[in-house]
Each structure stands twice: as structure tokens, then as C-alpha cells.
Amino acid sequence: MNSNQEKTPSFPRENSDVDLRRQEILQKIRRLRSRTQVGFWATAVFTIISAVAMLEKRLIPPLSTGIREVLGPSPPVTLISIALVVYSFSALTLILARMGRGSNSYRGWAHFGYLFAFYCFYYYAGELQENFWAVFISGLTILCLESYRVWNYCVEEIKRAEENIARLDRQV
Amino acid sequence: MLNNFLKRAVFPIALTLTGFVIVSCMVLYSFIKADLEKDTIKHEANLADTIIKSTRYSMLKSDRETLFMTIIAIGSQEDVEHVRIFNKKGVIKFSSSSDELNRQVDKKTAGCIGCHSVSEPETRLRSMESARRYINEHGSEVLAITAPIYGEETCYSGSCHVHSPDQYVLGTLDIGLSQETFIQSLASLRLRMIVFCVMILVLSVGGGAALLRRNVLVPINDLFDYTASLSRGEYDTPVPEGVSEIEDLAKTIHGMVTDQRKPGA
Numbered sequence: 461m462n463s464n465q466e467k468t469p470s471f472p473r474e475n476s477d478v479d480l481r482r483q484e485i486l487q488k489i490r491r492l493r494s495r496t497q498v499g500f501w502a503t504a505v506f507t508i509i510s511a512v513a514m515l516e517k518r519l520i521p522p523l524s525t526g527i528r529e530v531l532g533p534s535p536p537v538t539l540i541s542i543a544l545v546v547y548s549f550s551a552l553t554l555i556l557a558r559m560g561r562g563s564n565s566y567r568g569w570a571h572f573g574y575l576f577a578f579y580c581f582y583y584y585a586g587e588l589q590e591n592f593w594a595v596f597i598s599g600l601t602i603l604c605l606e607s608y609r610v611w612n613y614c615v616e617e618i619k620r621a622e623e624n625i626a627r628l629d630r631q632v
Numbered sequence: 633m634l635n636n637f638l639k640r641a642v643f644p645i646a647l648t649l650t651g652f653v654i655v656s657c658m659v660l661y662s663f664i665k666a667d668l669e670k671d672t673i674k675h676e677a678n679l680a681d682t683i684i685k686s687t688r689y690s691m692l693k694s695d696r697e698t699l700f701m702t703i704i705a706i707g708s709q710e711d712v713e714h715v716r717i718f719n720k721k722g723v724i725k726f727s728s729s730s731d732e733l734n735r736q737v738d739k740k741t742a743g744c745i746g747c748h749s750v751s752e753p754e755t756r757l758r759s760m761e762s763a764r765r766y767i768n769e770h771g772s773e774v775l776a777i778t779a780p781i782y783g784e785e786t787c788y789s790g791s792c793h794v795h796s797p798d799q800y801v802l803g804t805l806d807i808g809l810s811q812e813t814f815i816q817s818l819a820s821l822r823l824r825m826i827v828f829c830v831m832i833l834v835l836s837v838g839g840g841a842a843l844l845r846r847n848v849l850v851p852i853n854d855l856f857d858y859t860a861s862l863s864r865g866e867y868d869t870p871v872p873e874g875v876s877e878i879e880d881l882a883k884t885i886h887g888m889v890t891d892q893r894k895p896g897a
Contacts, residue, residue, distance in 0.1 A: 538666070541659045548655050552648045559644060594658040601651025605644060612640065 485621045492614040499607020502568035510596045513579045516588050534585040548598045559609045568606045575599040637849050646837045657829045673763045680779035680807050713774045713808035776808035851878040862889050
């Protein structure tokens with residue numbers, strides 16, 4: 461059973477208490493509704509970053525030799541690709557596990573950071589164009605699944621809260 | 633009811649599987665492509681070495697006619713875009729294409745810049761560094777390798793020698809092979825991987841969804857319909873069959889309802 465779920469309220473007899481409880485539930489519904497959109501924003505920002513990465517040759521200037529000397533040689537592309545597959549596998553497994561637990565925390569921004577790092581590594585290795593679609597599809601899958609998880613949780617919680625309001629209304 | 637189950641169970645699994653299989657196939661394709669590219673360059677470098685070794689005697693004896701005919705014969709092979717030998721000054725002395733003879737090669741072009749980027753040119757490069765790709769005038773991709781022809785003791789100890797012992801690089805062989813066959817192989821590999829990917833997805837997602845529908849969703853829907861008919865007072869509705877757990881649950885519900893109907897219950 462999910463510990464975060466809204467418990468069935470013990471319906472108070474006083475009208476003022478009912479109003480207070482009603483306000484609390486309505487506030488929670490508003491909070492949940494705004495939360496349903498958080499995944500959309502992370503996915504939208506990731507899509508914009510991906511568009512810039514796709515047009516890398518036209519939009520991003522090549523790194524100067526000085527910066528490359530400071531940063532050192534790039535890791536081998538094979539290693540970056542292996543890291544991408546391992547990351548995708550573990551991220552998807554963790555999201556599915558969180559979905560099974562019914563957790564409500566959103567981790568999309570952390571995933572956005574990791575995916576951005578993959579774009580940076582491929583760019584530095586000079587293989588961004590070759591590996592763009594792998595990062596993009598991996599990111600889209602992870603962020604969509606994470607958004608779907610939080611959206612699904614919020615929709616269920618909203619439905620439960622609305623049922624509680626209906627119950628309070630019937631009691632009044 | 634079905635939609636809710638599909639939304640909660642099938643959609644996340646389908647999305648996860650689809651995304652992961654596509655990403656894995658893409659990464660696998662890039663690995664295979666990189667390995668094939670490395671092998672192609674290695675093969676071409678070996679071919680360049682073979683040409684240098686097989687023409688060595690003609691060069692040693694300054695048999696220009698034999699050397700020229702050998703270069704023409706190699707150049708006439710299918711997939712061989714060009715074969716040329718240029719001297720230390722970068723002037724093409726032998727070529728499969730007669731119109732580029734005695735032409736000066738630009739040392740700043742790809743394939744040359746690897747050694748000539750510094751004032752004292754490098755004399756040894758790995759095969760990966762001496763390879764270059766370009767699109768020819770017919771629009772097809774060409775992979776070219778430049779292999780230096782090194783001076784040996786026999787080159788300056790013979791009676792007809794023209795090189796001094798301190799001349800380390802005598803000239804360069806440049807060979808270009810058309811990449812059309814390689815590109816076609818990659819395209820067919822890509823197509824096979826897409827077909828394989830689609831088959832895996834259809835089997836896993838489609839098979840999983842079909843089994844879930846057959847063993848969970850439809851029986852639960854039947855149970856839902858059964859309880860609804862009981863609540864309407866239709867007690868003779870047959871118990872849903874197929875999955876034993878659902879059947880037992882339906883019988884239990886039926887028993888509870890009939891017990892409640894008994895007088896004095």
C-alpha cells in the first residue's frame with residue numbers, strides 16, 4: 461500500500477472543520493495539478509538542447525586548441541557509448557522500480573543533467589553527429605517514462621482527493 | 633477498466649522496451665561500423681604496402697615502364713579510384729590517371745597535412761592517421777591511404793643509385809578505394825538491424841500485451857461484468873471461466889451474495 465496516498469478523512473461534524481478540510485484538499489489538488497506539468501518542462505528543455513546538439517556544426521563553434529590542451533584528451537567514444545547504454549538501462553530500471561513503489565518524487569532534472577553531459581562528451585570527442593540519435597532517443601524514453609510516472613501518480617491522487625471532497629460535500 | 637490496465641501496465645513496459653532496444657541497436661551499429669571502418673583502413677594500408685613491396689624491384693632498377701604499367705593495371709581494378717606515386721617534392725611521377733602526371737600535390741590537403749603540419753615533417757604515421765575520406769567528382773565516397781616509400785640500403789648502395797643515405801623518405805604512394813560497396817554493406821546491416829529490432833519489439837511488447845490481455849485484463853473485465861450483473865439481481869449469470877483465481881473469486885462473491893439473500897441472514 462502506498463504510504464503517500466491520501467488517507468480517507470475522518471469526516472468532522474463541524475461545518476468550519478469541513479470547510480478547512482475542503483480547502484486543504486483543494487490546495488492539494490492545485491499542487492498536484494501543477495506537478496503534472498513538471499515532466500513536460502524537463503522534456504521540452506531537453507528537446508531544445510537536442511535541437512541545438514543536432515545543429516552542432518552550424519550553432520556551436522569548435523573548441524579552441526587552448527581549451528582542449530587544458531581539458532586533455534577525450535575519453536574513447538566506445539567507452540562513452542557503453543556508459544550511455546549502462547546509464548539508460550539503470551535509469552529505466554530505477555524508474556520502473558519507483559513506479560512499482562508508488563513514489564512521487566520527480567528525478568527528471570537529474571536525468572536531464574546526465575543526458576546533457578553525454579551530449580558534451582560526444583561533442584568533445586567530435587562524434588556528436590554520429591551518436592546524436594542514440595542520446596536523443598535514450599533521453600526521450602527516460603524523460604517520458606519519468607514524466608508519465610509522476611503524471612500517473614498525480615492523476616490518481618487528484619481523483620482520490622476529488623472523491624474525498626465529494627464525500628465531504630455529501631456529509632454537509 | 634481495460635484502458636486503465638493498459639495505461640498502467642502495458643504502456644510503461646512498451647515505452648521502456650522500445651526506447652532501450654532502439655538505443656542498444658544504435659550503439660551496437662556504431663560499434664560495428666567503427667570496427668568495419670578500422671578493418672577497411674587496415675586492409676587498404678596492407679594493400680598499399682603490397683604495392684610498394686611488389687614495385688620495389690622496378691624502382692630499384694629504375695624500370696619506369698614496368699612501374700608505370702603496374703600502376704595502370706592496379707588502377708584499372710574495380711573499386712580502385714586512383715593509384716599514384718609522388719616524389720619527395722610532392723610531384724606526381726606515376727599515376728593510374730595520365731592527366732595528373734607531373735602535377736604538384738598540395739601538402740596542406742587531407743592525407744598530407746598529417747605529416748606536413750610541422751616544419752620538419754613526420755616520417756612515420758599510423759594507418760588510421762594516414763587515411764582520409766573525400767567525395768569524388770562522381771559524388772561517391774573514397775577512402776585514400778598515403779604510404780611513405782622509405783629509403784633502404786640497396787637504394788643508395790647500388791651502382792645506379794640517385795639517393796643519398798640520409799634521404800629517409802623517397803616518395804609516397806597514394807591509393808584511393810571507392811567506398812560504395814562498404815556503404816552498401818552498412819545500409820544492408822542497418823536494414824537488417826531495423827527489421828530485427830521491430831521483430832523483437834513486436835514479440836516482446838505485442839506478446840506481453842496479448843498474454844496480459846488474455847490472462848488478466850479480459851478475466852478481470854468478465855469478473856467486473858459478473859459482479860455488475862449480480863448487483864442488478866441476475867443471480868443465474870454463469871461464473872466467468874478461464875483463470876482459476878478469477879473463477880474462485882467469482883464463486884466466493886456469488887456465495888456471499890446468495891448467503892445474504894437467504895432469509896434470516
